[in-house]
Amino acid sequence: MYKIPFHKYRLSIEEEKAVLRVLRSGWLTFGNEVLAFEKEFSNFIGDDVNAVAVSSCTSALYLTLGAMNFPKNSEVILPAFTYVSDVLSIIHLGLVPVLADISLDDYCVNPLDIERKITYNTKAIVIVHYAGNPCEIKDIKAICNRYNLTLIEDCAHAIETKYYGKSVGVFGDASVYSFYPNKNITTAEGGMIVSKDVELIDKCKRLRNHGIDIDSVTQSEKFTLRNYDILEPGYKFIMSDLQAAIGRVQLRSIQSMLAKRVKVFNLYKELLCPERVKIIANYNENVQCSHHFLPIEVAENKRDKLVANLLENGVQPSLHFKPIHKFSFAQNFSWSIAQLPNTETAYKRQLSLPLYPMMELDDVKYVCDIVNASL
Numbered sequence: 001m002y003k004i005p006f007h008k009y010r011l012s013i014e015e016e017k018a019v020l021r022v023l024r025s026g027w028l029t030f031g032n033e034v035l036a037f038e039k040e041f042s043n044f045i046g047d048d049v050n051a052v053a054v055s056s057c058t059s060a061l062y063l064t065l066g067a068m069n070f071p072k073n074s075e076v077i078l079p080a081f082t083y084v085s086d087v088l089s090i091i092h093l094g095l096v097p098v099l100a101d102i103s104l105d106d107y108c109v110n111p112l113d114i115e116r117k118i119t120y121n122t123k124a125i126v127i128v129h130y131a132g133n134p135c136e137i138k139d140i141k142a143i144c145n146r147y148n149l150t151l152i153e154d155c156a157h158a159i160e161t162k163y164y165g166k167s168v169g170v171f172g173d174a175s176v177y178s179f180y181p182n183k184n185i186t187t188a189e190g191g192m193i194v195s196k197d198v199e200l201i202d203k204c205k206r207l208r209n210h211g212i213d214i215d216s217v218t219q220s221e222k223f224t225l226r227n228y229d230i231l232e233p234g235y236k237f238i239m240s241d242l243q244a245a246i247g248r249v250q251l252r253s254i255q256s257m258l259a260k261r262v263k264v265f266n267l268y269k270e271l272l273c274p275e276r277v278k279i280i281a282n283y284n285e286n287v288q289c290s291h292h293f294l295p296i297e298v299a300e301n302k303r304d305k306l307v308a309n310l311l312e313n314g315v316q317p318s319l320h321f322k323p324i325h326k327f328s329f330a331q332n333f334s335w336s337i338a339q340l341p342n343t344e345t346a347y348k349r350q351l352s353l354p355l356y357p358m359m360e361l362d363d364v365k366y367v368c369d370i371v372n373a374s375l
Ligand SMILES: Cc1ncc(COP(=O)(O)O)c(C=O)c1O
Pocket: 056, 057, 058, 059, 082, 083, 085, 086, 128, 154, 156, 157, 177, 178, 179, 180, 190, 191
């Protein structure tokens, strides 16, 4: 047991009541709770988006990219510094992942490197709002328009992130979210797809349930002898009412939890020694970061010692991320380290510190004292 774990989810009696209500309702799986969660989530994101709830952010990526139906072997550009779901979904769909480098200011993908890596075969770009820092969306949108490319925003870390007054997730052709337990809101496991493209949304709704042309609520409420049809093969990626009921309660306190995250972040900023610790955050006044965790950068030769000291004192750090090209499976791809210099640097210097709403101010001080004394 850690004195300060990397993450603690916050569940109250309200989530327990919501689960109990569903358990006693006679309907456990995809149903009206999911439909209500989708509506409430899309209202939270704003800008008239529609939402499709699914079983995880990973399935959201498979579903979204699959529904977009790119020709086999089309290239999709994504940052090398991300979670493996982004690259694995591309590979499984018969597409070709092309890794782009990040910027060392915010660890988000570098638009200049995206542009360098575009070929005649490029069809889409997946961007990741790292730790809740918004990517340079204006520049990336301009590139997408110039080369007629589809944009998918991975908002797994960034539900509350705002960019010039709007939620991230409304800028791409589609966006994906995660409700894994360590995310800013959780449904235990779960994810969401968001888009303004109604045709894409309808397709994702069908494909999340094998491709069946009628959803199970309608099917149950209006029984007919008509056999359902499957227009194209889909997946089993649905969210259950049990999960959605938890998500609906979590969503109600998302703003108060964000306020606490901001408080914890500001204290870290005040207490960490700026000469020895670089906080990876976007300080532009026109953005609001969701502060999913606290990414820091320290001297390469000090990082291992710092990790050891944190662990010795009961603090659980994390690493975001092991870059895609560092995994064994990457040997089958022709990704070049030389083309990813910032990702290489980040991998050697980066460390993530705990940041969650229930962190007491004394907890932050405790972590900062260890960090400052170790460097
Ligand atoms: C950036 C990013 N994308 C996608 C995922 C996958 O989320 P899920 O576990 O909901 O599939 C994660 C998980 O941590 C992530 O960090």
